[in-house]
Amino acid sequence: MSAAATTHDHSHGADHAHDHHEPGFIGKYIFSCDHKVIGIQYALSGLLFLLLGFFLMLLMRWSIAFPGQPVPGLQFVEGLPGIGWLFHETIGRWAPGGIVNGELYNMLGAMHGTIMVFLGIVPLGFAGFVNFVMPLQIGTIDMAFPKLNMWSFWLFFVSGVLMLYSFFVGTGPVQTGWTMYSPLASTTTLAVSNVWAHGHTWWLTAMVFNISASLLGSVNVITTIINLRAKGMSWMRMPFFCWAMFVTSFLLLLAFPPLEVAALLQLVDRVFGASFFLPTGLMEGGQHLDISGGGSPLLYQHLFWFLAHPEVYVLILPAFAILSDVIPANTRRPLWGYKSMVYAALTLGFLSFLVWAHHMYLTGMGTMMSTYFQITTVLISVPSVILLTGLMISLWGGSIRFTPQMMFASAFLPMFGIGGLTGLPLAFTFIDLALHDTYYVIGHFHYVVAPGTIFALFAGVYHWYPKITGRKMSDFLGKLHFWPSLLGMNLIFAPMFIQGLGGFHRRWYDGGKYFEQTSSASNWVTELTHNVFGLFGMDVPNNLLGLNVLMSVGAFILALGQVPFILNVFLSIKGGKKTNSDNPWHCTTLEWATPTPPPHGNFTFEPVVVRGPYEYSVPGCNQDYFPQWEIEPGKAAPVPAAPTPAPAAHH
Numbered sequence: 001m002s003a004a005a006t007t008h009d010h011s012h013g014a015d016h017a018h019d020h021h022e023p024g025f026i027g028k029y030i031f032s033c034d035h036k037v038i039g040i041q042y043a044l045s046g047l048l049f050l051l052l053g054f055f056l057m058l059l060m061r062w063s064i065a066f067p068g069q070p071v072p073g074l075q076f077v078e079g080l081p082g083i084g085w086l087f088h089e090t091i092g093r094w095a096p097g098g099i100v101n102g103e104l105y106n107m108l109g110a111m112h113g114t115i116m117v118f119l120g121i122v123p124l125g126f127a128g129f130v131n132f133v134m135p136l137q138i139g140t141i142d143m144a145f146p147k148l149n150m151w152s153f154w155l156f157f158v159s160g161v162l163m164l165y166s167f168f169v170g171t172g173p174v175q176t177g178w179t180m181y182s183p184l185a186s187t188t189t190l191a192v193s194n195v196w197a198h199g200h201t202w203w204l205t206a207m208v209f210n211i212s213a214s215l216l217g218s219v220n221v222i223t224t225i226i227n228l229r230a231k232g233m234s235w236m237r238m239p240f241f242c243w244a245m246f247v248t249s250f251l252l253l254l255a256f257p258p259l260e261v262a263a264l265l266q267l268v269d270r271v272f273g274a275s276f277f278l279p280t281g282l283m284e285g286g287q288h289l290d291i292s293g294g295g296s297p298l299l300y301q302h303l304f305w306f307l308a309h310p311e312v313y314v315l316i317l318p319a320f321a322i323l324s325d326v327i328p329a330n331t332r333r334p335l336w337g338y339k340s341m342v343y344a345a346l347t348l349g350f351l352s353f354l355v356w357a358h359h360m361y362l363t364g365m366g367t368m369m370s371t372y373f374q375i376t377t378v379l380i381s382v383p384s385v386i387l388l389t390g391l392m393i394s395l396w397g398g399s400i401r402f403t404p405q406m407m408f409a410s411a412f413l414p415m416f417g418i419g420g421l422t423g424l425p426l427a428f429t430f431i432d433l434a435l436h437d438t439y440y441v442i443g444h445f446h447y448v449v450a451p452g453t454i455f456a457l458f459a460g461v462y463h464w465y466p467k468i469t470g471r472k473m474s475d476f477l478g479k480l481h482f483w484p485s486l487l488g489m490n491l492i493f494a495p496m497f498i499q500g501l502g503g504f505h506r507r508w509y510d511g512g513k514y515f516e517q518t519s520s521a522s523n524w525v526t527e528l529t530h531n532v533f534g535l536f537g538m539d540v541p542n543n544l545l546g547l548n549v550l551m552s553v554g555a556f557i558l559a560l561g562q563v564p565f566i567l568n569v570f571l572s573i574k575g576g577k578k579t580n581s582d583n584p585w586h587c588t589t590l591e592w593a594t595p596t597p598p599p600h601g602n603f604t605f606e607p608v609v610v611r612g613p614y615e616y617s618v619p620g621c622n623q624d625y626f627p628q629w630e631i632e633p634g635k636a637a638p639v640p641a642a643p644t645p646a647p648a649a650h651h
Contacts, residue, residue: 031150031154032150033142033146033147033149033150034142034146034600035131035132035135035142035143035146035149036131036132036468036597036598036602038131038149038150038152038153039127039128039129039130039131039132039133040128040132040468041153042123042124042127042128042131042153042156043123043124043128043129043132043461045119045123045156045157045160046119046120046121046122046123046124046125046127046128047120047124047569049115049116049119049120049123049160050116050120050121050124050454051562052115053111053112053115053116053119053120054116054558054559054562056108056111056112056115057108057112057555058555058556058559059071059091059100059104059108060100060105060108060109060112060509061492061551061552061555062100062552063100063104063105063509063510063511064508064509064510064511064548064551064552065511065548065549065551065552066549066552067509067510067511067513068099068510069099070097070098070099071095071098071099071100074091074092074095074098075097075098078092078098089167089168090167090168091104091167093172094107094172100509101509102509103172103175105509106175106176106177106507106509107172107173107174107175107199109177109178109507110173110174110175110176110177110178110180110203111163111166111167111173111174111178112178113177113178114163114174114178114203115163116449117178117311117315117449118159118207118210119156119159119160119163119210121315121449121453121454121457122214122314122315123156124457125315125318125319125322125453125456125457125460126217126245126248126252126314126318127152127153127156127214127217129245129318129321129322129457129460129464130217130221130245130248130249130318131143131149131217132464132468133241133464133591134221134224134225134241134242134245135224135228135602136590136591136594136598136602137238137239137241137242137589137590137591137613138224138225138228138229138230138233138238138242138590139229139230139231139233139590139603139607139609140224140228140229140230140602141601141602141603142601142602143220143221143224144220144223144224144227144228145219145220145223148216148219148220149216149217149220151213151216152213152214152216152217152220153213155209155210155212155213155216156209156210156213156214158209159206159207159208159209159210159213160206160210162202162205162206162209163202163203163206163210165202166199166202166203166206167199169196169197169198169199169202170192170194170197170198171189171192171197171198171199171200172199173199173202173203174199174200174203175188175199176188176200177507179304179308180200180203180204180266180304181297181300181301181304182266182269182277182278182295182297182300183277183278183279183282183297185200185266186266186269186270186277186278187278187282187284187289188200190270190284190289195270195271198270200270201267201270201271204263204264204266204267204270205267207259207260207263208260208263208264208267211256211257211259211260211263212260214252214256215252215253215256215257215260217249217252218248218249218250218252218253218256219249219253221245221246221249222246222249222250222253225238225242225245225246225249230590230606230607230608230609231606231607231608231609232608232609232610233609234609236339236342236612237609237611237612237613237628238613239324239325239589239613239614240320240321240324240335240338240341240342240345240613241321241322241324241325241589242321243321243341243342243345244317244318244320244321244324244345245317245318245321247317247345247346247348247349248313248314248317248318248321248349250349251310251311251313251314251317251349251352252314254310254353255306255307255310255311255314255352255353256307258303258304258306258307259303259304259306259307259308261303262300262303262304265277265300266300269295273291273292274292274295275291275292275293275294275295276295276296276299276300277295277296277297277299277300278291278292278293278295278297279293279294279295279296279297280293280294281293298360298363301359301360301363302356302357302360305356305357305359305360306353306356308356308359309352309353309355309356309358309359310349310352310353310356312352312448312449313348313349313352315448315449315453316384316416316448316449316452316453317345317348317349318453318456318457319412319416319452319453319455319456319457320341320345320387320391320456322409322456322457322459322460322463323391323409323412323456323459324341324391325463325587325589326405326406326409326459326460326463327391327394327395327406327409328394328588328614328616329463329585329586329587329616330398330400330401330402330403330405330406330409330585331394331395331398331399331400331401331406331616332398332399332401332616332617332624332625333394333395333396333397333398333399333616333617334394334614334615334616334617335390335391335394335613335614336390336391336393336394336396337386337389337390337393338390338612338613338614340386340390341386341387341390344382344383344384344386344387344390345383345387347382347383348380348383348384348387351376351379351380351383352380354376354380355373355376355377355380356373357369357373358373358374358377358426358427358432361373361429361432361433361436362432362433362436370429374427374428374429377427378424378427381420381423381424381427384420385420388413388416388417388420391413392413395410403462403475403478404458404459404462404473404475404478404479404481404482405458405459405460405462405463405478406459407478407479407482408455408456408458408459408462408482409455409456409459411451411455411482411486412451412452412455412456412459415447415451415452415455415489416447416448416451416452416453418447419444419445419446419447419448419449419451419452420448422440422443422444422447422497423444423445423448426440426441426444435500435501437505437506437507438499438500438501438503438504438505438506439496439497439499439500439504439505439506440496440497440499440500440501441500441506442493442496442500442506443493443494443495443496443497443500444497446492446493446496447493450489450492450493451485451486451489451490451493455485455489458481458485458565461473461569462478463585464591465569465572465576466579466584466585466596467582467591467592467594467596467597467598468597469572469573469576469597470578470579470596470597471572471573471574471575471576471577471578471579472572472576472577472578472579472584473568473569473572473576474568474571474572474576474577477564477565477567477568478564478565478568480561480564481561481562481564481565481568482561483561484557484558484560484561485558485561485562487554487557487561488554488555488556488557488558488559488561489554489558490554491550491551491553491554491557492551492554492555492558493551495525495547495550495551496551498523498525498544498547499512499544499547502518502521502544503518504518504519504544511545511548512544512545512548513545518544519543519544519545520543520544521543521544522542522543522544525547526541526542526543526544526546526547527542529542529546529547529549529550530542530546533546533549533550579596582594582595582596583627586623586624586625587625587627588613588614588615588616588625588626588627588628589613589627589628590607590609590628590629592627593605593607593627593629607629608629609628609629610628610629610630610631611626611628612628613628615627615628
């Protein structure tokens with residue numbers, strides 16, 4: 001154990017002294033400029049939005065499995081004092097008799113996608129972890145622009161409030177999918193004269209705030225990593241976590257502005273009567289719409305998908321970042337192929353801007369253009385496979401500790417593999433034309449971001465929780481969280497491939513009940529489902545409709561599996577086992593050299609990096625890890641490579 005990590009040599013404290021008065025509660029925890037507090041704010045907000053998005057999905061799954069039947073407990077909740085009014089105004093007024101109809105289903109689908117991606121996974125996976133961990137890993141005292149960091153969180157918070165407010169307005173939240181395609185999104189409920197009663201207005205406004213927050217955050221991360229690395233922290237001594245977040249920041253910086261422009265232009269179309277995305281000759285109710293026309297709906301799709309495919313890697317790269325710390329620490333082996341993974345992440349970031357139109361094969365693009373996007377889509381699978389292979393080979397020959405974070409990390413690898421492999425056929429136009437907008441696409445995407453990315457986020461919470469709180473989360477509750485999550489995720493998403501190949505459309509609120517030629521098909525999976533449910537006295541049809549029930553049962557198993565996690569997060573703050581050192585997992589990166597929890601200014605000594613980030617099981621070392629900041633016994637401190645001046649501008 002490093003002396004720096006355990007004794008906190010205060011003789012160097014003057015180097016990082018801050019001349020400031022102690023802020024009050026609001027200044028310290030609400031409007032904080034401390035990167036660690038902001039990271040926790042982002043993480044907790046993201047977890048709450050993930051919970052909300054998951055609840056919306058449960059309502060959708062009930063409608064799909066049991067169309068026309070009242071959702072259990074919905075009317076009971078509406079009858080409760082206080083919360084009943086709130087629930088009625090947001091959900092209940094669109095569900096007469098507790099039944100989810102097509103209108104409400106469209107709202108749930110659009111808001112589920114929006115909340116999970118823009119208000120859940122990105123704030124937790126990128127903003128939460130990068131804010132708390134990255135400055136510690138590169139050995140700096142804060143982000144480059146602390147006040148800008150605070151502003152980024154509060155812009156995000158405002159975007160979340162505006163998005164939630166759309167549930168209360170006259171038309172309810174958006175019904176046109178999380179992609180908000182024009183001309184449908186630009187003309188829906190156009191007869192409502194008050195633009196502020198449109199859920200679309202609030203969705204678009206919220207997205208402008210959300211994207212602005214991401215832009216401020218990404219500029220901050222890029223500047224911090226380039227300029228504020230500790231002495232000796234050369235580029236190739238930087239943990240892969242920081243590399244992945246660095247690439248993610250560039251994706252946000254370059255890909256999000258097109259969607260912000262698209263949102264503003266669509267807002268102008270709706271509020272001021274412009275026609276950026278509205279073509280001439282649109283009809284509604286047998287009448288020509290009173291619009292100037294001349295716009296291009298395809299322009300909106302290009303702007304949206306130019307963001308939304310890099311956005312997929314904004315979701316994935318933080319997952320790889322987290323696992324690059326979790327897996328070596330729990331296998332006691334170096335990260336295999338570190339440099340290859342760095343170059344793969346850089347290549348992935350570059351190629352992610354060249355594949356967006358594979359989402360648009362149905363728009364009628366020519367064979368030359370479709371061939372180009374087929375080639376780039378296949379090419380981008382190569383760096384993804386390199387990243388996955390590096391993590392998988394890192395397991396080989398390791399002395400694996402099956403902690404909760406390692407269990408989630410291990411499960412990520414095959415789950416993400418399934419998501420990636422099932423996406424490859426969609427790269428080709430002749431396959432995508434048949435499978436587009438079916439459950440096959442939903443299954444592919446969700447395997448990437450649900451048992452894929454979200455499992456990695458859980459691993460990160462378990463891994464860094466002791467550094468944040470000084471206490472470990474319960475291993476028993478962690479494993480009780482893992483197994484139902486693994487089972488539930490696969491029960492939900494695996495049958496989607498079968499339904500998708502059978503022609504099930506992603507937007508059938510009744511789950512395909514009224515499409516008999518499609519839903520009547522059966523196979524060995526439907527027969528097995530019918531027989532298994534029959535053992536419990538349930539009459540599940542022996543056709544593709546029966547899989548709807550199976551997937552919905554999986555969703556409720558997944559919901560139950562999150563209860564131990566929620567209890568674990570909050571109960572462990574006071575009741576968790578105290579860590580016996582500042583480095584309880586015996587890790588090698590710089591965040592474990594700080595006191596627990598890290599104070600304002602982070603380090604009690606000046607960190608100097610003398611080796612790479614993954615020195616585990618080094619021959620000749622008297623312990624199975626060699627921290628980046630620890631000098632070999634009997635040797636003088638080496639001259640640091642590529643020193644970076646200590647930050648002073650924001651003290």
